[in-house]
Amino acid sequence: xxxxxxxxxxxxxxxxxxxxxxxxxxxxxxxxxxxxxxxxxxxxxxxxxxxxxxxxxxxxxxxxxxxxxxxxxxxxxxxxxxxxxxxxxxxxxxxxxxxxxxxxxxxxxxxxxxxxxxxxxxxxxxxxxxxxxxxxxxxxxxxxxxxxxxxxxxxxxxxxxxxxxxxxxxxxxxxxxxxxxxxxxxxxxxxxxxxxxxxxxxxxxxxxxxxxxxxxxxxxxxxxxxxxxxxxxxxxxxxxxxxxxxxxxxxxxxxxxxxxxxxxxxxxxxxxxxxxxxx
Ligand code: AMP
Numbered sequence: 518x519x520x521x522x523x524x525x526x527x528x529x530x531x532x533x534x535x536x537x538x539x540x541x542x543x544x545x546x547x548x549x550x551x552x553x554x555x556x557x558x559x560x561x562x563x564x565x566x567x568x569x570x571x572x573x574x575x576x577x578x579x580x581x582x583x584x585x586x587x588x589x590x591x592x593x594x595x596x597x598x599x600x601x602x603x604x605x606x607x608x609x610x611x612x613x614x615x616x617x618x619x620x621x622x623x624x625x626x627x628x629x630x631x632x633x634x635x636x637x638x639x640x641x642x643x644x645x646x647x648x649x650x651x652x653x654x655x656x657x658x659x660x661x662x663x664x665x666x667x668x669x670x671x672x673x674x675x676x677x678x679x680x681x682x683x684x685x686x687x688x689x690x691x692x693x694x695x696x697x698x699x700x701x702x703x704x705x706x707x708x709x710x711x712x713x714x715x716x717x718x719x720x721x722x723x724x725x726x727x728x729x730x731x732x733x734x735x736x737x738x739x740x741x742x743x744x745x746x747x748x749x750x751x752x753x754x755x756x757x758x759x760x761x762x763x764x765x766x767x768x769x770x771x772x773x774x775x776x777x778x779x780x781x782x783x784x785x786x787x788x789x790x791x792x793x794x795x796x
Contacts, residue, residue, distance in 0.1 A: 518600045520607050524615075524654050527608050531569075531656055539566035543657035545648055548572040548609075549589040549702040550598050553692040557661040558602045560689055569655050570599050571608045573615065577622075578643030589705050608655070615650065623649045623680070625672050628765040632668045632778050633789065636755050644669055645676050652682050660684055665691045665699055667776050667791045671765055691790075693719065699790050706786040714751035715783045718790040721745040721757070725777050729794045735759040735769050738777065746781055755780035755787065762793060771796060 521527045534541060542565030544557045550572075561568045572595050579585035592609060599607050622642055628634075629641035652660065662670045674686045692700050697719030698712075707715055721742040728738045739757050746752050760767055762774035771794065778791035 518596075518604055518606065520596065520609060522608075522610050522614065524610070527569075527606070527654055530606060531654075534567050535656070540659070541565055541567045541569060541655060541657045543651060543655045543660045544568070544570045544604075545651050545660065545662070546570060546572055546595075547574045547588065547702065548595050549591055549705070550595045551692075551700045551702065553663055553665060553700040555598065555602060556692050557663060557689050558599065558604055560687070561659065561661050562603045564687075565657075565659060567606070568602075568604045569606045569608060569657065570595075570604045571651050571655070572596075572599075573608070573610055573647070575615075575643055575647040576612050577616065577619075577646055578640050580637055580639055583637070584703075584706075587706075589702055608651075615647070619646075622646045623676065625676055625679075628668070628672050628675055631760060631765045631767065632756060632758060633780060634668070636780065636787075641669070641672055645672065648673055649676070649680070649682075652684065657684050659687055661687050661689055663691065664688050664791070664793065665701070666789070667778055667793065668765055671763065671776070675763075697723070699788075701788065703786055703788065707783060711751055711783045711786065714749050715786075715788055717746045717749040717752050718779060718781055718788055721779065722777075722790050722792050726792055726794075729771060729775075729777065732771075735767075735771070738771075742777075742779070746779070751783055753782040755782060757781075762795075 542561030546554050574588050623645040624642040670688045725738050725742045743757050757779040759777045762776045774795045780789045
């Protein structure tokens with residue numbers, strides 16, 4: 518497995534692979550890899566000749582009071598995991614390599630204005646910008662994203678469509694701990710007590726799934742979900758919403774495919790979870 522830190526080295530490797538007619542799968546990550554990331558890498562391994570993992574804590578997607586500095590990092594461990602999963606390359610640039618006093622950004626309207634975009638107004642502009650850059654640098658045939666970040670996945674799909682990126686975006690299911698908590702690099706912030714409290718998210722997801730399958734309207738799904746979270750003293754709701762799966766706009770009834778998504782503070786840690794429902 519190769520490791521690159523510059524755009525130039527990465528491009529040179531990609532050029533050679535393309536010359537040999539090899540297909541490339543890209544898995545963009547912020548590192549501190551866990552089984553959620555591993556599932557994306559394993560899927561990319563199955564579907565492509567070459568697997569590239571990017572490992573980069575992207576500063577432009579963090580707001581001024583967010584956890585950029587504290588975000589967990591362990592490149593040695595990430596690198597060993599990628600090697601064990603059969604990745605061909607990790608691209609691990611420093612922020613200075615990716616950004617030189619930038620003036621050009623990629624942003625997306627409407628879809629980025631609801632859910633996480635409300636609380637994190639610059640987040641998706643940073644995500645779209647870095648993902649566009651990675652698409653240009655790695656020129657993948659397929660790019661793999663987790664359903665865990667469902668709004669991000671919907672936004673990237675729409676960006677690829679609108680801006681004519683020549684690649685396929687593949688969404689992969691949420692990987693959970695045995696007790697239901699969605700795996701996340703941010704779970705490492707939780708104290709023992711908070712880790713227990715964090716189960717209110719997956720419990721609410723389970724409840725919501727039952728209610729939506731029983732044919733309930735949005736409010737009849739969302740109110741009991743909120744009640745589960747509100748019963749947990751360490752939890753504070755940022756949002757619990759039902760939106761159209763494509764436009765990310767709120768819906769009152771389940772007439773099209775929907776996303777039911779939430780962000781909840783457990784102490785100071787903001788966690789997200791969701792489920793999709795297809796009509
Ligand atoms: P991150 O490193 O948090 O930016 O995540 C990199 C990619 O891994 C994103 O596409 C995430 O949606 C995906 N991912 C993170 N956690 C999970 C999980 N628990 N299950 C599936 N995919 C995940």
